[in-house]
Amino acid sequence: MSLEGKLALITGSGRGIGRAIALKLASQGADIVVNYFRHRESAEQTAKDIEALGTKVEVIRANVGDPAKIDEMFDTIRSKFGRLDILISNAASGVGRPIAEIDAKAWEWTMDINARALLLCAQRAAKLMGEKGGKIVSISSLGSRFALPSYTIVGVSKAAVEALTRYLAIELAPLNICVNAVAASAVETEALKFYFKEGLMKDVRQATPAGRMVVPEDVASVVAFLCSEEAFMIRGQTIIIDGGTSVGLFALPGKGGQ
Amino acid sequence: MTVEEQVREIVARITRVDKSIITRHSTFKEIKADSLDIVQALVAVEETFGIEIPDEEAQKFQNFGDFVSYVEKQVAQKGKA
Numbered sequence: 465m466s467l468e469g470k471l472a473l474i475t476g477s478g479r480g481i482g483r484a485i486a487l488k489l490a491s492q493g494a495d496i497v498v499n500y501f502r503h504r505e506s507a508e509q510t511a512k513d514i515e516a517l518g519t520k521v522e523v524i525r526a527n528v529g530d531p532a533k534i535d536e537m538f539d540t541i542r543s544k545f546g547r548l549d550i551l552i553s554n555a556a557s558g559v560g561r562p563i564a565e566i567d568a569k570a571w572e573w574t575m576d577i578n579a580r581a582l583l584l585c586a587q588r589a590a591k592l593m594g595e596k597g598g599k600i601v602s603i604s605s606l607g608s609r610f611a612l613p614s615y616t617i618v619g620v621s622k623a624a625v626e627a628l629t630r631y632l633a634i635e636l637a638p639l640n641i642c643v644n645a646v647a648a649s650a651v652e653t654e655a656l657k658f659y660f661k662e663g664l665m666k667d668v669r670q671a672t673p674a675g676r677m678v679v680p681e682d683v684a685s686v687v688a689f690l691c692s693e694e695a696f697m698i699r700g701q702t703i704i705i706d707g708g709t710s711v712g713l714f715a716l717p718g719k720g721g722q
Numbered sequence: 723m724t725v726e727e728q729v730r731e732i733v734a735r736i737t738r739v740d741k742s743i744i745t746r747h748s749t750f751k752e753i754k755a756d757s758l759d760i761v762q763a764l765v766a767v768e769e770t771f772g773i774e775i776p777d778e779e780a781q782k783f784q785n786f787g788d789f790v791s792y793v794e795k796q797v798a799q800k801g802k803a
């Protein structure tokens with residue numbers, strides 16, 4: 465698979481899953497636009513690592529929860545490159561609270577960044593993709609379909625991402641744009657370590673039939689495949705990357721299966 | 723309005739507390755600012771002054787005074803540039 469000559473924007477690519485996707489696409493030859501919002505040092509490090517792979521990189525700071533900032537980011541891409549081939553809608557935020565403590569502010573913050581940004585970025589990206597079309601991949605999570613503690617708003621926003629991915633896949637198909645999503649279980653990143661205690665990480669490892677936690681590179685590999693021509697006939701799907709966790713719930717030791 | 727007064731107004735608006743209770747020694751906990759309030763305050767201050775406050779720096783703020791001092795420094799540097 466080669467992405468030589470392609471330009472990819474990965475939102476939220478300073479750290480974690482976004483960074484792994486940026487490096488993976490760069491390793492296949494794509495030029496990269498690194499978008500970040502809160503962690504400049506990480507974004508600059510990601511940019512350096514991409515340059516070391518021999519492709520071009522542009523770093524753009526933008527809060528994708530703000531429509532005006534999304535516009536500015538795409539204006540910059542249009543003026544510097546004049547086109548875009550790949551959009552990875554990865555940037556995410558969230559407020560981990562039980563339902564009783566969710567207020568309108570936390571809801572809007574999360575939905576704006578996680579769900580609305582996909583819509584607004586896809587609209588702008590589609591206009592930059594030209595006659596050859598392009599690829600859009602959004603990043604969801606298993607919380608879209610399974611109820612996790614204090615994950616309500618993020619889970620709902622990810623369900624919206626998956627639904628929007630299906631609608632985009634249909635409406636953008638005539639423009640030769642392939643749209644899909646990936647949904648991972650808990651991915652071993654700095655953000656996860658920030659929210660989860662080690663005990664929970666151990667639980668996740670034990671609940672994964674594949675024997676280890678999902679790492680960002682697992683997600684990046686699937687995203688790269690969805691960006692390839694080999695995946696041309698996959699449209700509007702959400703590919704689950706969880707080492708078998710969601711299909712093996714009843715086969716786990718101590719869960720009644722063995 | 724001074725930088726401090728503007729930052730105080732922003733923080734008071736976001737956390738919905740009376741600005742008179744926010745002193746330079748107030749911790750974010752005392753202002754009842756949760757993590758979302760803090761991020762929203764950072765974003766609002768960045769846009770007001772046209773500066774950038776990376777999380778790496780924001781995490782060092784022990785109280786409102788640290789926040790204001792950082793913003794004052796950035797605004798002064800921007801003025802020189």
